[in-house]
Structure formats: C-alpha cells, structure tokens
Amino acid sequence: MPFFSVVIPSYNRSGMTKEAIESVLDQTFQDFEIIVVDDGSTDDTDEVLRSFDEKIIYHKQTNAGVASARNKGVALSNGQYICYLDSDDLWHPEKLAIYKDSLSKIPDASFLFSDFHKHDIKLPEPYSLSNSDMFPYIYDLAAQFERELYTIEGEDLLRLLFKGYPLYPSTFAVRRDVHDHYRWDPGILKSEDFNFVLKVSRQYRFAYVSQSLTTVRVHDSNKSSDFLAKDNVNLISMKLYRDLYVKKNVRSLCNFYISQKQFAIGKSYLKLGLVRRGLSHIVNSLLYKENWKRLLKRLIAKPVEGQRVA
Numbered sequence: 001m002p003f004f005s006v007v008i009p010s011y012n013r014s015g016m017t018k019e020a021i022e023s024v025l026d027q028t029f030q031d032f033e034i035i036v037v038d039d040g041s042t043d044d045t046d047e048v049l050r051s052f053d054e055k056i057i058y059h060k061q062t063n064a065g066v067a068s069a070r071n072k073g074v075a076l077s078n079g080q081y082i083c084y085l086d087s088d089d090l091w092h093p094e095k096l097a098i099y100k101d102s103l104s105k106i107p108d109a110s111f112l113f114s115d116f117h118k119h120d121i122k123l124p125e126p127y128s129l130s131n132s133d134m135f136p137y138i139y140d141l142a143a144q145f146e147r148e149l150y151t152i153e154g155e156d157l158l159r160l161l162f163k164g165y166p167l168y169p170s171t172f173a174v175r176r177d178v179h180d181h182y183r184w185d186p187g188i189l190k191s192e193d194f195n196f197v198l199k200v201s202r203q204y205r206f207a208y209v210s211q212s213l214t215t216v217r218v219h220d221s222n223k224s225s226d227f228l229a230k231d232n233v234n235l236i237s238m239k240l241y242r243d244l245y246v247k248k249n250v251r252s253l254c255n256f257y258i259s260q261k262q263f264a265i266g267k268s269y270l271k272l273g274l275v276r277r278g279l280s281h282i283v284n285s286l287l288y289k290e291n292w293k294r295l296l297k298r299l300i301a302k303p304v305e306g307q308r309v310a
Contacts, residue, residue: 001078001079001080002031002032002033002078002079002080003029003031003032003079003080003081003100004029004031004032004033004079004080004081004082004083004096004099004100004173005032005033005035005073005074005077005078005079005081005082005083006024006032006033006034006035006083006084006085007035007037007070007073007074007077007082007083007084007085008020008021008024008034008035008036008037008073008084008085008086008087009037009039009066009069009070009073009086009087010036010037010038010039010041010045010069010087011038011039011040011041011063011066011069011087012041012042012043012045013041013043013045013087013088014041014043014044014045014047014048014049015048016087016088016217017036017045017048017049017087018048018049018051019090020085020086020087020088020089020090020091021034021036021049021052021055021056023085023090023091023093024085024091024096025055026093027091027093027094027095027096027097028093028094028096028097029096029097029099029100031100032079032083032096033057033077033078033079034055034056034057035056035057035059035073035076035077036049036056036057036058036059037059037060037061037069037070037072037073037076038058038059038060038061039061039063039064039065039066039068039069040060040061040062040063040064041060046058046060057076059072059073059076064186065186065189066184066192067184067185067186067188067192068184068186070084070169070184071183071184071186074179074183077176079176080175080176081099081103081112081173081174081175081176082172082173082174082175082176082179083096083099083172083173083174084169084170084172084174085169085170086168086169086170086216088217088219089168089170089214089215089216089217090214090215090217091170091213091214091215092212092213092214092215094213095114095213095214098114098209098211098213099112099114099173099209099213102149102207102209103173103207105145105146105149106145106149106151106205106207108205109151109175109205109206109207110174110175110177110178110200110204110205110206111172111173111174111175111178111197111200111201111204111205111206111207112172112173112206112207112208112209113167113171113172113173113206113207113208113209114171114208114209114210114211114212114213114214115130115131115132115171115209115210115211115212115213116130116131116168116170116171116212116213116214116215116216117129117130117131117212117214117215117216118131118215118216118217118218119215119216119217119218120217120218120219121217121218121219122219126215130212131166131168131212132210135164135165135166137160137163137165138150138152138160138165138208139210141156141157141159141160142156142160142208143156145207148209148210148211149207149208149209149210150207150208150209150210151205151206151207151208152205152206152207152208153204153205153206155250155253157201157206158201158246158250158253158254159253159257161194161197161198161201162238162253162254162257162258162261163257164261167193167194167197168193168214168216169193170214170216171213171214174200175204178200178204181203182196182199182200184196188233188237190229190230190233191230191233191234191237194233194234194237195233195237198237198238198241199241199245202241202245202246227268228265228268228269228272231261231264231265231268232265234261235258235261235262235265238254238257238258238261239258241254242254242255242258252290253290255288255290255291256288256290256291258288259285259286259288259290259291260285260291262281262282262284262285262288263281263282263285263286263291265281266278266279266280266281266282266284266285267282269281270282
C-alpha cells in the first residue's frame with residue numbers, strides 16, 4: 001500500500017497533464033501511486049500518456065465533470081492519503097516529503113493543505129505574492145504547531161472558510177477514511193471544492209503547511225468568467241451548511257459571513273448595471289441582524305473620513 005495516492009483529473013489538456021505527472025514523478029519522496037482519470041478527452045491525451053506505461057494508472061471515462069473524475073480516482077486508489085493535483089498545476093519537488101513529515105508530526109490531522117503561488121502562463125514568472133500573502137488572516141485563526149506547520153479546527157476553521165480563504169484541490173491531502181464518509185458532489189459544477197471542504201471541516205482537524213509547494217497555473221481555459229455564478233453557489237453552500245450541520249449557537253456566526261457574502265454579491269451586480277438583482281441581494285443581507293453593527297460602523301466612519309482637516 002503506497003503512502004500517497006495522487007489523483008489527477010484531466011480533460012483535453014494533454015500537454016499540461018504530462019507536465020503535471022512529471023512534477024509528481026520528480027518528487028524526492030517516492031512512496032506514491034499516480035491515478036489519471038481522463039474525463040472523456042477528445043484530444044490526444046490517451047496517446048500522450050502512453051509514454052508513462054506502468055508509472056501511472058490510467059482510466060478513461062465518459063465526460064461527467066471533475067467531481068466525478070476525482071471520485072473515480074479515489075475508488076481506484078490504494079494509498080493512506082489521497083492527494084489531488086489538477087492537470088494544469090505543478091508540484092514543488094519536496095511537496096510530498098514535506099507532507100509526509102507534517103503528517104507524522106500531526107497524525108490526527110485528517111486534511112492537510114499548503115500555501116501556493118499562481119502563475120499566469122502568459123507571464124515569465126509566478127505572481128510574487130502567495131495565496132496566504134493575499135489572505136493573511138489564516139495566521140490569526142490557525143494555531144502554530146511548529147515553525148511552518150499549523151493546525152486549525154472548530155469555529156476557527158469555519159471562520160476561515162466562510163471568510164473566503166481560497167483552498168485549492170492541488171494542495172489537498174485527505175486521509176483515506178475521510179472519503180468513506182465524504183466524496184465530491186458531481187451535482188455541483190462550480191465551487192465543488194468549497195462544498196467538499198465545508199463538509200469535511202465539520203468533523204475533522206485540518207493542518208496547514210505555510211510553504212508554497214504548488215504552482216496553480218492561470219490560463220484562458222480556467223479563468224472564471226462567471227465569478228458571480230461561483231459566488232452564488234458558494235452562498236448556497238454556506239446556507240446549506242448552516243441549516244444542516246451547525247449547532248444553534250454557531251448559526252449567528254454563519255449568518256454574519258453569509259450577510260457579508262450577500263452584500264458583496266449585491267455590490268458586484270450593481271457594478272454590472274444589474275440594479276434589481278444588486279438591490280435584492282443587499283436588502284437580503286440587511287435582514288441579518290448579525291451584520292448591522294458592522295454596517296453601522298462603516299456608515300458612521302465614511303463622513304468622518306471625508307471631512308477636510310482644518
């Protein structure tokens with residue numbers, strides 16, 4: 001049984017998939033298997049991946065979406081931990097070695113993730129700021145275990161996710177038994193990763209490695225042009241999580257962040273000139289009393305900030 005199973009879902013990205021696989025094969029820690037699930041590609045993915053022979057487990061299925069492909073990868077896997085790598089992303093050569101060391105130090109962590117950098121492939125270098133550089137509040141919510149290793153659970157984890165800290169599947173390592181209870185939801189076509197992490201977070205302890213070990217590549221085919229649809233799906237997931245899973249004493253915390261998300265969506269609609277939709281979201285956000293204090297402070301602060309100094 002390998003320590004890690006690396007699941008790579010792919011669809012019409014033969015060249016990038018090949019590079020993703022190579023970034024796994026280049027790992028300094030070698031106790032892993034690679035499972036590539038081809039989600040009905042119509043390009044030359046099948047032919048390109050033949051060169052890897054027995055180095056990978058290759059499975060092709062009828063196109064059913066990335067969630068279905070990841071679930072199939074889990075079903076074919078044998079490792080103690082399932083790692084995900086999207087076909088357009090790359091790993092640092094030390095990633096699995098660092099993950100193995102981190103998991104040996106925090107064996108009760110069921111879910112491990114790490115920092116990453118984005119790289120627009122039209123540019124020569126990745127962005128200078130990492131994910132956690134842009135969303136540093138993770139360090140206010142996570143408990144430092146040692147140096148670059150942190151733990152996060154309970155309400156702090158809920159705050160992190162509801163506040164909007166982006167977690168990317170290419171950084172996930174999930175203990176096998178977690179998948180006995182939770183799989184990816186094929187019915188969710190946008191933000192399936194947010195939905196999955198929310199469900200897992202209610203029951204398990206997370207660990208975080210404050211090192212950038214993944215390059216998330218940005219290109220034309222993965223840029224989210226419909227960001228508002230994604231935000232609305234996230235809002236629905238947040239409401240379902242609140243209604244189905246949280247205790248009554250935590251509902252107020254959920255409402256606070258749901259209100260903020262709804263207010264932000266409303267502002268985005270207004271900027272696009274969709275006044276009716278925008279006002280509807282803003283009005284609905286104001287129905288949550290948990291956000292009144294925050295909004296009142298903003299309304300009071302603005303005139304003061306605008307005053308001219310005598």
